[in-house]
Amino acid sequence: GHLTLAHAERAVIVAHERAEVNRLLGVDSRVIYPDEIAKLCPELDLSNHPDFPIMAALYHPPGGVIRHDAVVWAYARMADRLGVHVHQGTEVTGVNVQGGRVTGVRTNRGDIQTGTVISAVAGWTSEICRMAGVETPIVTHPLQAFVTEALKPFLDVILVSATLHVYISQTDRGEVLIGSEIEPYTSYAQDSTLDFLEVTAAHSLELLPALGRVKLMRAWGGLCDVTPDYSPIMGLTDVEGFLIDGGWGTYGFKATPIVGVTMADLVNDNQVPDLIAPFALERFWKRELVSEIAAAAVSH
Ligand SMILES: Cc1cc2nc3c(=O)[nH]c(=O)nc-3n(C[C@H](O)[C@H](O)[C@H](O)COP(=O)(O)OP(=O)(O)OC[C@H]3O[C@@H](n4cnc5c(N)ncnc54)[C@H](O)[C@@H]3O)c2cc1C
CATH class of the missing domain: 3.30.9.10 (D-Amino Acid Oxidase, subunit A, domain 2)
Known part of the structure; x- marks a missing residue:
């Protein structure tokens, strides 16, 4: 309770x-x-x-309370079983963009070529986005x-x-x-x-x-x-292939399962799912804020 x-x-x-x-x-x-x-x-x-x-x-x-460590390990194990490689201790140091499109990431262990990058780094979101030339209002x-x-x-x-x-x-x-x-x-x-x-x-x-x-x-x-409206930022950016899931502030853990599903749908279908459409980065320039300050107070 x-x-x-x-x-x-x-x-x-x-x-x-x-x-x-x-x-x-x-x-x-x-x-x-x-x-x-x-x-x-x-x-x-x-x-x-x-x-x-x-x-x-x-x-x-x-x-109730979720055992966060158990959940994260369960995700990692299942991802591993499905063939996902988790590169531990690998720091992204740059994002390569050519002609407005992502072409890869630079890391402390070498470069990786890819046409799709999802930034999901919570407190470091503004830093990673800046590497791709994407400005966010995140602090x-x-x-x-x-x-x-x-x-x-x-x-x-x-x-x-x-x-x-x-x-x-x-x-x-x-x-x-x-x-x-x-x-x-x-x-x-x-x-x-x-x-x-x-x-x-x-x-x-x-x-x-x-x-x-x-x-x-x-x-x-x-x-x-x-973020300024305490809601997350999920979806596309002006750089093609560079996607954001961030801005969750104090309450992102419980959102992890639905974020995984919707961001995967976005990558697969190249179409923003209805559920996350209101959380686009561009809402801040269009003044279409989604105020969630009540959800972001002490009650994470
Ligand atoms: C004290 C505290 C209490 C909280 N309590 C709750 C709660 O009760 N309920 C709730 O829902 N949420 C809570 N939260 C918020 C929640 O923890 C976050 O919203 C959530 O963990 C964000 O998940 P994420 O996967 O987006 O990012 P994270 O879990 O932060 O993972 C981001 C990862 O990116 C990595 N990274 C960063 N920069 C780079 C780089 N350059 N290269 C490679 N990797 C990089 C980081 O090392 C990190 O491992 C709490 C947070 C804190 C600090």
Whole structure:
């Protein structure tokens, strides 16, 4: 289950609106109040003492966490079985373009001739696109997270608070995973900062005071490719044969399966599938933005 916490009357109204829209789209989603929240997560501080007391929550019972490493390895294994070569440790250093058409990529291990290149490099999208002479409005922001030491299972819901800029869940290994939203500055730095740890830990304790004596074990950062409307960029570019899948920002992992299918269809049929047509790069020059800022906040 997934709980998006509401700490103000306005947030409760928004939770109701979101539940209505979700149900209209066939998604199991409803607003619940502290008595039911307490049953789902007895460790939550549901008193009036915190600065931002919990008034309600948007509850999505089937919500869950994907084992990202298992998924990525499964994709790699199946791709390998189907004859795909994954060239590990091979850095693209240039993209060859002749007469407005892609002819190959340059790498640190030699050149590869090809008429089709898909840029799917998340935080490095603007760099790779620039190699092909394609400008994107993508900016790269760090996103950090940390895990605690392993605890016995106590948390089987995902907690999200946009007010406190924090999400919390417990992994299969027992670690409590805690994250936040993107850093407000652009950077390619992937280390962890004390600012982030202090603020995010303090906000987590507002929700789960029992974590106060738990040790932090690991912290890290990744790069998020953020577009002006927080929607991804998928499809063709002005350079023939050079395709983009990027701009997913903080929420691209869950989109991976449908991205794979639609981008493969695009390459095979040389026609943009209807589903991804609104996400073309040219929408930024045509002012046809697809605003997804609500999807891109702390609730990845
Ligand atoms: C802390 C954190 C938490 C997140 N939480 C969530 C979440 O809860 N849910 C969700 O859906 N998403 C989440 N995301 C976002 C998600 O991880 C990304 O959107 C997703 O991984 C993007 O997938 P991708 O395959 O496009 O790129 P990536 O998985 O980033 O892979 C890009 C690859 O390209 C490689 N590359 C870059 N430059 C070059 C080059 N020049 N030559 C060769 N290779 C290159 C990189 O090394 C990398 O391996 C999170 C991200 C972070 C950092």
